[in-house]
Amino acid sequence: MSDYHHGFSVSIERTGNERVVMSLHARGKLQHEDYETLVPMLESAIAGMEHPKIDVLMDMRELEGWEIRAAWDDLKLGVKHGRKFNKVAIVGSQSWQEVAAKIGTWFIGGEARFFEDKAPALAWLEETS
DSSP states (O other): OOOOEEEEEEEEEEEEETTEEEEEEEEEOHHHHHHHHHHHHHHHHHOOOOOOOOEEEEEEEEEEEEOOOOOOOOHHHHHGGGGGEEEEEESSSHHHHHHHOOOOOOOOEEHHHEEHHHHHHHHHHHSOO
């Protein structure tokens, strides 16, 4: 029997009282349970911040997609906290991931960009806005 791996590897850092840097590595087909873990982590990280700015490095190179309920969870996350997202750097290798970056900009307060390599994505996140 083979185990199917899916979900997020997550790193969250607070910088001062305004900036949160979140690094996500998405793998497999995301499920509702993955968001039940991720969302409380994010909400805990921004708790007590008056005007949080969230920068995200999202590595999607091993992402296969979302189950329907997980896609709904992703949309709800964007609606609830989208204006707090400053920069979202999406690292991927598929054309649909580049399209997802463009569509993602509609749901956040900042900007989302697609990168094929991690180094330029990190450099862009570190630029001052």
